[in-house]
Amino acid sequence: MTTVIGLGNAGCKIVDLFSQYPQYSCYKFDVGLKKGKGNFPLRTYEKLEDYEQKLPSPRSFLKGITGDVLFVMAGGGKVSSYALRILESLKKNQITVLYIRPELSLLNETQSKLESMSYGVFQQYARSGLFYNLILVSNSEIERILGGLPIRDYYNNINETIVSTLHMINVYKNNDPLFNTFDQKPVGVRISTFGICDLEAGEENLFFSLDNVSDMDYYYAYDKAEIESNQSLLSDIKNNINKKKEVIKRVTYGVYETNYEQNYLYCIQSTSIIQQ
Numbered sequence: 046m047t048t049v050i051g052l053g054n055a056g057c058k059i060v061d062l063f064s065q066y067p068q069y070s071c072y073k074f075d076v077g078l079k080k081g082k083g084n085f086p087l088r089t090y091e092k093l094e095d096y097e098q099k100l101p102s103p104r105s106f107l108k109g110i111t112g113d114v115l116f117v118m119a120g121g122g123k124v125s126s127y128a129l130r131i132l133e134s135l136k137k138n139q140i141t142v143l144y145i146r147p148e149l150s151l152l153n154e155t156q157s158k159l160e161s162m163s164y165g166v167f168q169q170y171a172r173s174g175l176f177y178n179l180i181l182v183s184n185s186e187i188e189r190i191l192g193g194l195p196i197r198d199y200y201n202n203i204n205e206t207i208v209s210t211l212h213m214i215n216v217y218k219n220n221d222p223l224f225n226t227f228d229q230k231p232v233g234v235r236i237s238t239f240g241i242c243d244l245e246a247g248e249e250n251l252f253f254s255l256d257n258v259s260d261m262d263y264y265y266a267y268d269k270a271e272i273e274s275n276q277s278l279l280s281d282i283k284n285n286i287n288k289k290k291e292v293i294k295r296v297t298y299g300v301y302e303t304n305y306e307q308n309y310l311y312c313i314q315s316t317s318i319i320q321q
Contacts, residue, residue, distance in 0.1 A: 047070070048115070049071050049117065050115070051118070052118045053122040054075060056119060057073040058201075058204050059204055059208060068215070072085065073085065075087060093155075100127055103131050110138060118143075120145070120159065121157070121160040140175075142176050169319070172236070174232070178236075181252075184200075187252050213266075213309070214239060217264045217266065223302055225299035226299075230260055233317040234315050236315065236316050236317070236318070236320065237255075238314050239311065239314070240252050241311060244309075258293055258314045260316070261312060262297050263296075263299070264312070267300065269302055
């Protein structure tokens with residue numbers, strides 16, 4: 046089971062959506078949370094440094110966590126100053142950070158400075174190997190993919206897209222493919238994003254515009270009828286992969302059989318280069 050930990054409003058909203066799936070154990074840190082199982086209420090401070098210096102250690106709250114951890118946070122909030130205290134308490138775990146980059150034009154000066162700091166520090170930590178992986182997603186990029194969103198459900202639609210997509214990728218990662226070429230990535234390739242591909246149009250809709258992509262993983266999910274009847278399926282996939290290898294250094298894929306009526310294609314992009 047993967048443990049999912051959310052910090053701040055956006056992180057906690059993401060954790061709430063993950064909690065609908067039995068594969069995840071969920072914890073939340075935020076101001077205004079009610080005390081309860083998996084909840085760690087935070088006090089409000091005026092000074093940013095107080096969130097790191099005055100808040101109690103989360104070590105005892107997190108001591109029972111074993112295995113993989115997904116830590117979720119959006120940049121710009123004051124409580125983001127508490128992130129390193131949480132991550133320090135999890136240093137024995139394999140940590141993946143899901144960092145949600147907000148719409149930068151909506152941030153004030155203080156929020157912009159906090160976001161820039163978090164964005165840079167997390168990338169440096171990932172490259173140094175302190176994190177297993179850093180996954181970047183952009184609210185504005187997902188809004189573009191979805192073709193615009195109503196104000197009332199703006200963040201709900203974005204969060205649901207992030208969680209449902211990442212959950213399905215996790216499902217396939219934990220199931221045996223019918224055919225695959227997956228391989229271990231080079232050391233240092235730890236900055237990633239993910240997305241959904243349109244099998245019909247051949248479009249790739251990534252949740253972050255990643256520069257200097259060196260690695261690409263594809264997860265092809267076909268229903269049983271397609272797997273059994275389409276004799277050119279594997280050939281078509283290999284042709285697509287070979288075309289992609291003309292522009293990306295390493296490209297791998299897996300083919301999975303599903304019970305869904307619709308076919309799906311998910312992808313993960315990765316790089317070792319710090320994003321500006």
